[in-house]
Amino acid sequence: MIDNVALHARSADTTGATHSGRDALLRVENLSIRFDGAPPDVNVVDDVTLSVAKGKTLCLVGESGCGKSVTALSLMGLLPTPPARIVGGSAYFGGKDLFRMSEREKADMRGNQTAMIFQEPMTSLNPVFTVGDQIVEGILRHRKVSKSEARERALEMLRRVRIPAPEKRMQAYPHEMSGGMRQRIMIAMALANGPELLIADEPTTALDVTIQAQIISLIRQLQDESGMAMILITHDLGVVAEIADEVAVMYAGKIVEAGSVDKIFMDPQHPYTIGLMGSVPSIGRRQGKLATIRGTVPPAELMPKGCRFMPRCPFADVRCVTDPPPLAEITPGHSARCWYAPLEIHRGGVA
């Protein structure tokens, strides 16, 4: 039956409090990561600064391949090093330096204070164990509970992510489940220990919109109850509009725009963000071909010295070719990495 109050929509937070990073639960500063074998001066993640406060949601959006998953994996201590290398920057979680922890400390924290939902469920589910055993195992690892209590908790989580017939499904193997069920198993595992920080990498791509709405509502409820903070990586701008407090837009390894969700959607400043907003298909009647951003990201060897978006940007000129623009504040809590933002002022007159 339809229940109208089940999803308590929170209005968008416009205070920008999380952006300042002062009372942040997670604070990442000037993070740079490269892969061995890539050209020396081109990092896949370059000078990324972001933060997220207790109970808040930061959404990370951006072009496929721009470094969102690599950023997330580095924070969880799951990046294979080598070939990856953290070449600069710091990350603090509740005062602890994430990049200086021992393997042991990292393992204790993962799946307990912090949890991650991976982009491709099959890469992180073990094909030879039942999904029930895998969730129970995750609980027993970090909680002093009996096996049957852990099983109860696992069942409860499967119910909350709306897996049908959860008792039966506990005994199923990952390959016996549909894409969206595997994704929900991952979500259940990540939420089972009540993490303080959840990093969710495209958690709802395989879910239909009704289940997606239920999962979003569940996550929000947990945020309200326990103050869980979340970094959500998604390209679904509908989901971003619904759940984000803050948004960071990435392009080719750099943050090109950051601000409150209202600012990013209602007043986007960076040419890439504007192009992105223009590519969203409308839910109304079809209006001809979809608008796209011309061209593709250049290969690392050909990455421009100046602005990385330059080859595809309608507003670019000589300065963009040679000088990398800084991430500059436009209004308090809203910044963009473009020489010509705000565009009306610098590019308004059609000369």
Add this chain to the structure above:
Amino acid sequence: MSETTSDVILESIDLVKHFGSSGFFGPPTVVHAVDGVSLTIRRGETFAIVGESGCGKSTLGRLLLRLIEPTQGDVLYEGRSILSLDAAEMRRLRRDLQIIFQDPFASLNPRMNVGDIISEPLWLHGLGSKSDRREQTAELLRTVGLLPAHADRYPHEFSGGQRQRIGIARALAGNPKLIIGDEPVSALDVSIQAQIVNLLEDLKERYGLTLVVVAHDLAVIRHMSDRVAVMYLGEIVELSSTDDLFENPLHPYTQALLTAIPIPNPQGRRPKPLLQGDVPSPTAPPSGCRFHTRCPHARSICKENHPVAENAGGGRMVACHFWREIQNAGSGALSAPAQSPALTKRMELYMTWRERQEQTKNSNG
């Protein structure tokens, strides 16, 4: 339905797929993944399949290409049953019918480099010389927004969306007649998604490609498909032309689906009605109408009688006892809030500068 057989490229007749389990911990259970699905896919159209997670979409896709054998029913390609084909005939058919798998990583061989993965359909079918194939692979990589140099790399070196595009390039390689895309653009950001959608449309226009798309993103479905089938628990509950479906959804499940679409505008946040009730299990589908346990319009007959698919006019089909009475119960939900004036202004500026850039480029070259 009144299609002449020449319009129809692929047809399924009462397809059924049940998965059994060994039943270690009790009586064996049977998953009714696909239950009596009949549909016809017309040459050159884009046919979309939507529905709740786990309702049998991927299974149906696999059945249509005979990647798995049905428990019951038949599949006709160009009017011929593909279930009776021998191995050699099946191999030939594989070239015409391609699939883009839902889980890109699991479907790419980790030990093959990307060039070999993409050109596999070409050498399997002995198409072109080695250098032809290399050239074609480079071209395909460019087409999906990757680089020819990527051919020497391995799947694990790519991002999720890049891997998905490798799967798309492979599906395009043998110039297929029909592609089944199982969530083909789900891992792509909207700008690359738009490029891929435009690319598929071009291929349709140029080569008359037929597309069957399984997707969760209803805006993409609305934009690119001609007809939509809505599935619930192994069955098709509504089938309709795209605009009719979005403007006047007939089945209560379709109505629930449309009201749950997230709107890309933070000012449009409002409480959303959520589908309540226990999600039924495909191992024990509810009696009568399978949706009755969650349907806001259900009455006692729904629990007892299985609604048959009725013709609702205009080529539409719906399986609900009360579809006539509950029309419009879910529509009106799709009014997206207007774009902000600042964004509209900036989009205009963007387009003006883009056109100008185009012109200078053309006059210089």
